[in-house]
Amino acid sequence: MTRIDVLKSYKLFINGAFPRGESGRVYEVRDSQGKFLANPCQASRKDLREAVLAARTAQSGWVNSTAYLRGQILYRAAEMMQGRMSEFVDALVANEGKTSKAANDEVTEAIDTWVWYAGWCDKISTIAGSTNQVSGPYYNFTIPEAVGVVTIFADSKFTLLSLVSSIGAVISTGNSCIVIAAEKAPLTAITLAEVLGTSDLPAGVVNILTGKSAELVSWVGSHMDIDAVDVSGLSKKSEAEVRLAGADNLKRVHRFAEIKSPARILSFVESKTVWHPIGV
Amino acid sequence: MTKFEYSPAPESTAIVDIKSEYGLFINGKFVAPQGGKIFLTINPATEKALAKIGYASDSDVDKAVTAATEAFKKTWSKTSATERGKYLYRIARILQERAREFSVLESMDNGKPIKESRDVDIPLAAAHFFYHAGWADKLDFAGLGANPKPHGVVGQIIPWNFPLLMLAWKVAPALATGNTVVLKPAETTSLTALLFAEVCQQAGLPAGVVNIITGDGATGAYLVNHPGIQKIAFTGSTEVGKGIARALSGTNKALTLELGGKGANIVYDDAAIDEAVEGIVSGIFFNQGHVCCAGSRLLLQENIAEEVTEKLKRRMALIRVGDPLDKNTDLGAINSKAQLEKIQELTASGDVEGAERWSPECALPGVGFWFKPTIFSGVTQAHRIAREEIFGPVLSIITFRTPQEAIEKANNTPFGLSAGIWTDKGSKILWSAQRLKAGVIWANTFNKFDPASPFGGYKESGWGREGGRHGLAAYVKVAK
Numbered sequence: 217m218t219r220i221d222v223l224k225s226y227k228l229f230i231n232g233a234f235p236r237g238e239s240g241r242v243y244e245v246r247d248s249q250g251k252f253l254a255n256p257c258q259a260s261r262k263d264l265r266e267a268v269l270a271a272r273t274a275q276s277g278w279v280n281s282t283a284y285l286r287g288q289i290l291y292r293a294a295e296m297m298q299g300r301m302s303e304f305v306d307a308l309v310a311n312e313g314k315t316s317k318a319a320n321d322e323v324t325e326a327i328d329t330w331v332w333y334a335g336w337c338d339k340i341s342t343i344a345g346s347t348n349q350v351s352g353p354y355y356n357f358t359i360p361e362a363v364g365v366v367t368i369f370a371d372s373k374f375t376l377l378s379l380v381s382s383i384g385a386v387i388s389t390g391n392s393c394i395v396i397a398a399e400k401a402p403l404t405a406i407t408l409a410e411v412l413g414t415s416d417l418p419a420g421v422v423n424i425l426t427g428k429s430a431e432l433v434s435w436v437g438s439h440m441d442i443d444a445v446d447v448s449g450l451s452k453k454s455e456a457e458v459r460l461a462g463a464d465n466l467k468r469v470h471r472f473a474e475i476k477s478p479a480r481i482l483s484f485v486e487s488k489t490v491w492h493p494i495g496v
Numbered sequence: 497m498t499k500f501e502y503s504p505a506p507e508s509t510a511i512v513d514i515k516s517e518y519g520l521f522i523n524g525k526f527v528a529p530q531g532g533k534i535f536l537t538i539n540p541a542t543e544k545a546l547a548k549i550g551y552a553s554d555s556d557v558d559k560a561v562t563a564a565t566e567a568f569k570k571t572w573s574k575t576s577a578t579e580r581g582k583y584l585y586r587i588a589r590i591l592q593e594r595a596r597e598f599s600v601l602e603s604m605d606n607g608k609p610i611k612e613s614r615d616v617d618i619p620l621a622a623a624h625f626f627y628h629a630g631w632a633d634k635l636d637f638a639g640l641g642a643n644p645k646p647h648g649v650v651g652q653i654i655p656w657n658f659p660l661l662m663l664a665w666k667v668a669p670a671l672a673t674g675n676t677v678v679l680k681p682a683e684t685t686s687l688t689a690l691l692f693a694e695v696c697q698q699a700g701l702p703a704g705v706v707n708i709i710t711g712d713g714a715t716g717a718y719l720v721n722h723p724g725i726q727k728i729a730f731t732g733s734t735e736v737g738k739g740i741a742r743a744l745s746g747t748n749k750a751l752t753l754e755l756g757g758k759g760a761n762i763v764y765d766d767a768a769i770d771e772a773v774e775g776i777v778s779g780i781f782f783n784q785g786h787v788c789c790a791g792s793r794l795l796l797q798e799n800i801a802e803e804v805t806e807k808l809k810r811r812m813a814l815i816r817v818g819d820p821l822d823k824n825t826d827l828g829a830i831n832s833k834a835q836l837e838k839i840q841e842l843t844a845s846g847d848v849e850g851a852e853r854w855s856p857e858c859a860l861p862g863v864g865f866w867f868k869p870t871i872f873s874g875v876t877q878a879h880r881i882a883r884e885e886i887f888g889p890v891l892s893i894i895t896f897r898t899p900q901e902a903i904e905k906a907n908n909t910p911f912g913l914s915a916g917i918w919t920d921k922g923s924k925i926l927w928s929a930q931r932l933k934a935g936v937i938w939a940n941t942f943n944k945f946d947p948a949s950p951f952g953g954y955k956e957s958g959w960g961r962e963g964g965r966h967g968l969a970a971y972v973k974v975a976k
Binding site (some may be wrong): 253266312327343344346348349350351352354356358363443456459462464465468470471472473474477479480483486488489490491492495 | 543623639641661734738739741742744745746755869910924925929933934936937938939940941944946949950951954955956958959961964965966973975976
């Protein structure tokens with residue numbers, strides 16, 4: 217007699233916990249062969265609000281932790297992912313129909329991407345900051361600072377790698393984020409949440425929602441407590457929608473083509489310039 | 497006690513030669529606007545007309561964009577970076593040579609005191625060109641990626657509070673990075689931009705690299721939506737800035753915005769009080785308070801609030817309000833009737849909502865637009881005068897008990913342009929600076945500007961930075 221597998225319920229990831237969507241809505245996800253995979257939650261506007269609240273609450277603690285600590289936590293995510301590597305490879309093969317070589321390459325690249333961003337945490341202000349030679353008796357310097365709460369529509373070309381790259385860049389400087397998982401391949405994102413849940417990452421720094429991006433787009437655009445949006449995973453039309461609604465609080469909206477790039481980090485920082493007189 | 501009064505010391509206007517009528521500056525020449533449409537620019541201190549200004553209609557904007565496009569393709573993109581820089585050095589030098597003329601003209605058209613146009617606006621404008629001239633052939637080292645490329649034609653819209661200086665903030669980095677420019681000055685302050693056009697001619701800048709079109713909001717809106725423009729840079733109100741962001745939401749145009757502010761100037765109880773009072777005064781009364789980064793909310797620690805307010809009142813009684821061209825004048829004319837009415841409306845809301853208004857006794861001239869330096873005490877966070885940008889010589893005083901409360905109140909605004917910190921304790925300065933959500937933090941000083949120092953806002957105060965290495969990013973295509 218064959219054993220009946222224990223299947224996983226895929227839920228949202230908000231404030232370090234895995235709640236079901238408040239609306240009770242789910243949608244069906246099938247693998248590349250058309251076989252039923254799971255019923256992930258279809259996040260509602262209220263789920264988004266909960267996630268933004270969690271992200272906002274967590275952000276001040278995260279940004280005020282040392283860059284060294286943030287670097288270690290990102291590195292810890294790489295460690296956790298390395299340990300669960302086969303699970304990720306199997307999932308990419310089974311759920312998304314990737315070849316085992318392609319899946320293997322993507323997972324190893326994703327692990328190395330955590331390591332890459334881990335190393336950036338305590339170097340970004342060296343690269344992006346400056347001391348400025350003003351013409352007067354003043355000491356003047358500019359430092360990059362996290363913009364705040366960022367929503368990520370990750371590019372779905374490489375479901376796992378794109379997620380890691382966009383999340384790693386955003387949180388490395390002290391931002392918190394809400395990730396809207398790719399609609400057709402949301403399971404990888406939730407499995408990634410399990411990695412983050414065991415990486416010493418403070419609750420709320422990364423929140424992951426699954427659902428229909430078409431309905432989430434306008435709510436993200438108009439939410440007044442979201443500071444910036446990564447629209448790499450959206451169509452140009454949806455990007456325009458985010459930009460239009462986002463103008464109400466002047467959200468910073470960015471799209472990226474490169475997977476590993478300092479631009480992904482630098483797009484989600486603000487430059488702060490401080491003046492002080494020099495004298496006795 | 498004898499009080500010594502200053503005798504009037506007016507700067508002569510003989511140095512400026514204002515034409516009766518100005519055309520648009522397109523493709524290196526002054527041309528008449530289509531249909532000969534004009535508007536008047538007045539001296540806000542006398543309400544007398546200074547000149548007729550050409551009004552750029554849609555077809556004039558088209559011509560300017562075409563000129564800038566041609567100049568980009570045929571001339572400017574083929575000019576070496578080193579040579580581009582040398583044009584900017586020339587412009588900087590000519591601005592220095594003609595500084596007095598620019599200063600007088602600026603004070604006449606804008607209403608700001610001559611000592612500010614002479615000592616701040618014009619020298620800083622020249623410095624901006626000199627600074628950016630040096631960047632032109634060093635962009636590969638500016639951390640903008642390998643071989644940074646200009647956008648092409650840039651549309652720039654600037655405000656009336658620092659007319660020539662804002663022109664310099666816009667034009668200098670745009671040209672240094674290899675863009676060509678169509679610039680629209682504010683409707684009430686076109687004259688120094690038009691004089692700058694002459695400087696471009698004197699510098700031998702190739703035709704079409706800088707085009708200046710004068711007009712109003714409709715001219716600006718047409719420029720913003722023009723398909724021949726690759727990037728828009730705007731300085732002005734948050735309301736208009738958001739409108740531009742909406743207008744461009746479905747396009748590939750790059751956009752940077754320098755918008756409004758409601759800067760908190762925090763005075764802790766261990767501050768050097770007399771210095772802080774000077775900083776408070778320059779923070780809000782500099783340029784009649786027509787400053788986006790003004791310290792318009794004064795946050796006083798409760799135990800020193802009374803002392804600081806008293807000293808501030810004593811200091812304010814010495815502020816000389818009047819003729820902008822008088823070298824002794826501290827506070828000049830409000831730039832326009834519309835702005836004066838806005839200040840009057842907002843301050844009236846302060847009275848109605850229960851804040852306490854105080855202004856020193858001072859006689860205001862009979863003609864022109866004037867507003868006494870004014871403070872409101874007993875202001876709460878909910879009052880309109882604590883939330884909305886007044887853009888005038890009006891200070892709202894709020895008190896706090898702990899540093900944590902100061903930061904919370906300072907950040908309790910959708911704006912995030914500037915903030916001030918006054919304390920003698922270094923660690924408290926850095927602690928505060930770290931927590932304030934603002935792009936520019938002045939510690940034990942206020943309202944200082946420099947071309948090497950990046951300027952720009954968090955949150956609804958804008959997108960991007962101007963000045964310094966960071967400001968260059970606005971004018972090149974950054975690989976993402």
